[in-house]
Amino acid sequence: MNLERRSFLMGSATTAAGGLLVACAPEQKEQSPAVTDVVPFHGDNQAGVYRPADQQASACFASFTVIADNRAELKTLFQRLTTKARILTGGHRHDQALPTEELNGVDGAPPVNSGVLGEDVPAANISLSFGVAGSLFDREEFGLKARKPKGLTEMKVFPKDQIDAAWVGGDLMIQICADSQDAVHYALRDIMKATRGQLQLAWKINGFHNKPRPDGAPRNLFGYKDGIVNPASTESLVWINGNSGQPGWTEGGTFLVVRLIRMLVEFWDRVGLGEQDGMIGRHRASGAPLGKDKETDEPDYANDPEGNEIPLDAHIRLANPRTKETSGSRMLRRGYNYDLGVDLNGNMQAGLIFASYQQNIQEQFEATQTRLADEPMTDYIEPFGGGYFLMLPGVKDENDHLASGLFA
Amino acid sequence: MPQKPAATMADAIAAYHSYVSGQLDELRNHLGTLRAAVANADTPGAQGAWLQAQQCWQRVGAAYGSFGELGDAIAPGSRGLQGGSADPEFKGLRRIEYGLWHGQGAPQLLPAIDQLAKDLQALAAKLPGLSTDPADMPLRLHEILEDSQRDHLSGNGDQGSGMAIALTRADVEATQEVLDLLRTLLQGLKAGFPALLDQQLAALLKVIDQTRTGGTWTPYRSLSLLQRQRINGALGRVLESLALVPALFSTD
Numbered sequence: 113m114n115l116e117r118r119s120f121l122m123g124s125a126t127t128a129a130g131g132l133l134v135a136c137a138p139e140q141k142e143q144s145p146a147v148t149d150v151v152p153f154h155g156d157n158q159a160g161v162y163r164p165a166d167q168q169a170s171a172c173f174a175s176f177t178v179i180a181d182n183r184a185e186l187k188t189l190f191q192r193l194t195t196k197a198r199i200l201t202g203g204h205r206h207d208q209a210l211p212t213e214e215l216n217g218v219d220g221a222p223p224v225n226s227g228v229l230g231e232d233v234p235a236a237n238i239s240l241s242f243g244v245a246g247s248l249f250d251r252e253e254f255g256l257k258a259r260k261p262k263g264l265t266e267m268k269v270f271p272k273d274q275i276d277a278a279w280v281g282g283d284l285m286i287q288i289c290a291d292s293q294d295a296v297h298y299a300l301r302d303i304m305k306a307t308r309g310q311l312q313l314a315w316k317i318n319g320f321h322n323k324p325r326p327d328g329a330p331r332n333l334f335g336y337k338d339g340i341v342n343p344a345s346t347e348s349l350v351w352i353n354g355n356s357g358q359p360g361w362t363e364g365g366t367f368l369v370v371r372l373i374r375m376l377v378e379f380w381d382r383v384g385l386g387e388q389d390g391m392i393g394r395h396r397a398s399g400a401p402l403g404k405d406k407e408t409d410e411p412d413y414a415n416d417p418e419g420n421e422i423p424l425d426a427h428i429r430l431a432n433p434r435t436k437e438t439s440g441s442r443m444l445r446r447g448y449n450y451d452l453g454v455d456l457n458g459n460m461q462a463g464l465i466f467a468s469y470q471q472n473i474q475e476q477f478e479a480t481q482t483r484l485a486d487e488p489m490t491d492y493i494e495p496f497g498g499g500y501f502l503m504l505p506g507v508k509d510e511n512d513h514l515a516s517g518l519f520a
Numbered sequence: 521m522p523q524k525p526a527a528t529m530a531d532a533i534a535a536y537h538s539y540v541s542g543q544l545d546e547l548r549n550h551l552g553t554l555r556a557a558v559a560n561a562d563t564p565g566a567q568g569a570w571l572q573a574q575q576c577w578q579r580v581g582a583a584y585g586s587f588g589e590l591g592d593a594i595a596p597g598s599r600g601l602q603g604g605s606a607d608p609e610f611k612g613l614r615r616i617e618y619g620l621w622h623g624q625g626a627p628q629l630l631p632a633i634d635q636l637a638k639d640l641q642a643l644a645a646k647l648p649g650l651s652t653d654p655a656d657m658p659l660r661l662h663e664i665l666e667d668s669q670r671d672h673l674s675g676n677g678d679q680g681s682g683m684a685i686a687l688t689r690a691d692v693e694a695t696q697e698v699l700d701l702l703r704t705l706l707q708g709l710k711a712g713f714p715a716l717l718d719q720q721l722a723a724l725l726k727v728i729d730q731t732r733t734g735g736t737w738t739p740y741r742s743l744s745l746l747q748r749q750r751i752n753g754a755l756g757r758v759l760e761s762l763a764l765v766p767a768l769f770s771t772d
């Protein structure tokens with residue numbers, strides 16, 4: 113990769129943008145070491161799953177059809193996406209060097225930067241996470257059949273799902289998160305400009321993550337604190353490892369389940385608080401399990417076998433019965449709210465971009481969803497789209513690229 | 521036949537004008553066929569002749585309102601008209617398309633066809649005297665296909681025929697024609713660039729032609745999403761390249 117003159121990165125360049133830019137950036141020392149708005153791109157695992165610890169405020173889940181013609185072009189695509197991600201996740205000033213593939217080399221040509229974030233692009237905690245769907249492995253021209261991860265099926269349609277063909281499908285997922293919606297938009301547009309001949313959007317949806325009100329976990333659009341309970345990264349429930357029974361190249365990756373779930377907010381708002389609390393299993397005001405005080409208190413199902421405190425069919429009780437047998441079906445949830453506008457009749461089309469990360473889709477997401485099949489909350493929600501993806505292992509360093517193991 | 525490739529921009533413009541006048545002659549022939557078919561109440565025949573005529577006009581490569589008002593009269597859209605497609609002010613090839621796909625016959629269409637024939641004649645007569653800005657040709661090379669995306673593939677320009685792909689194909693041919701005229705000049709500015717454009721335009725033609733079944737064009741909305749994505753992908757890729765052309769020729 114060749115570099116233009118002037119090279120300098122804002123932010124923690126070593127992790128965010130790769131040594132290749134740092135190598136010619138002597139001014140780097142002048143930067144304050146404490147840069148808080150960079151989510152490092154390099155690592156054993158991708159960002160956007162456990163990193164950053166606090167979810168960014170804005171997101172886009174963009175599912176693309178891969179239209180590259182062959183395996184070589186597919187590999188080049190992943191390399192190009194890697195370069196893009198390095199630049200986008202570090203922020204860059206207008207007078208910084210860019211790799212040659214970023215430049216068109218023509219004076220007076222349309223600017224490389226769309227200008228949406230100004231001439232200097234801030235890091236804005238942009239994280240880019242890349243995933244592949246099973247359909248990519250089924251395509252003859254890529255010759256990847258033998259590399260297909262186990263359990264990476266099409267998204268299962270559950271009994272109450274109302275799937276809309278416009279909101280499913282795609283071979284490649286790009287999950288973009290950032291501090292602001294303009295940064296998310298910038299990143300997506302920038303990536304698409306560079307990959308027009310290889311990627312075309314199948315569907316995309318923007319999401320927002322609320323602020324804590326007044327504290328603790330942020331609330332979802334039903335007004336309930338959401339994201340209170342999640343497994344820690346050390347629990348070995350999320351990252352694929354040597355014991356996951358998966359092809360070796362996927363180690364360090366994770367399976368993403370995206371479910372686009374409309375929430376019938378008008379209907380929900382016409383339900384009494386007691387009934388709402390009973391459906392969720394938590395107090396709306398505090399987020400505490402029913403009968404408890406604080407959101408961090410743990411429900412005690414063993415001492416409530418009849419469901420007098422927390423109904424047996426409450427969402428949290430079915431989702432995680434907290435038994436030995438169900439412990440392995442837990443997963444990391446890191447969703448976003450969406451608001452799409454108006455339905456056919458003038459009601460709000462709003463809800464949850466449910467996003468869960470797990471080692472095994474069938475044993476974790478599907479097992480949980482199966483337990484939730486008849487929960488009372490189903491009357492108030494309508495899953496209409498989404499997909500299953502393998503989120504690729506992390507890009508280790510500046511010599512590595514996305515999906516390198518897939519082509520090794 | 522014009523000389524290709526041209527050695528100077530002035531030659532390129534002259535050659536382009538002679539190419540256009542050839543296309544306008546052909547267009548007049550199609551219009552004659554169209555008129556006869558409409559007069560005979562032969563709707564399929566008229567629809568076929570309309571497509572030939574409209575493709576011919578696309579091959580002229582009259583992007584971004586070139587040829588001024590004379591050009592605008594040939595195939596304006598129905599945008600901005602109070603009555604939309606049914607507005608009495610709506611005229612030209614697209615007006616005829618609207619009628620042919622909305623059950624109109626000779627009484628409504630013959631006046632529109634005759635008016636178009638007059639406008640065409642006026643354009644052909646003025647063409648030799650038209651002066652063309654040297655910056656026009658590079659812009660044209662870029663923007664003919666921007667129009668395909670904006671007007672055809674968006675569905676905005678369609679008046680019922682669904683022929684967006686057929687028209688886009690003609691736009692690609694127009695772009696290839698202009699590229700051929702500018703080839704020597706462009707090669708001098710950026711060696712290898714014309715060949716890259718050739719390859720990307722050919723890739724676009726390939727995915728376009730893959731949508732044809734048994735020699736007929738599928739209405740655009742009936743194509744699968746994947747077919748549309750392949751076309752949009754190939755078009756997007758060549759547009760990103762073509763966008764560099766005006767800057768390459770710029771003397772600023």
Ligand code: HEM
Nearest residue numbers: 336337338339340341373392428431432464466480481493
């Ligand atoms: C629009 C749909 C949904 C809404 C409104 C919703 C709402 C909630 C709320 C308010 C909580 C309690 C706060 C927390 O522990 O984070 C919760 C917990 C949970 N939800 Fe959902 N949820 C939805 C869909 C789902 C789906 C599709 C699944 C998985 C299939 C799921 C799995 C869970 C799990 C595993 C917990 C944690 C339970 C625990 O460990 O105690 N949720 N959800």
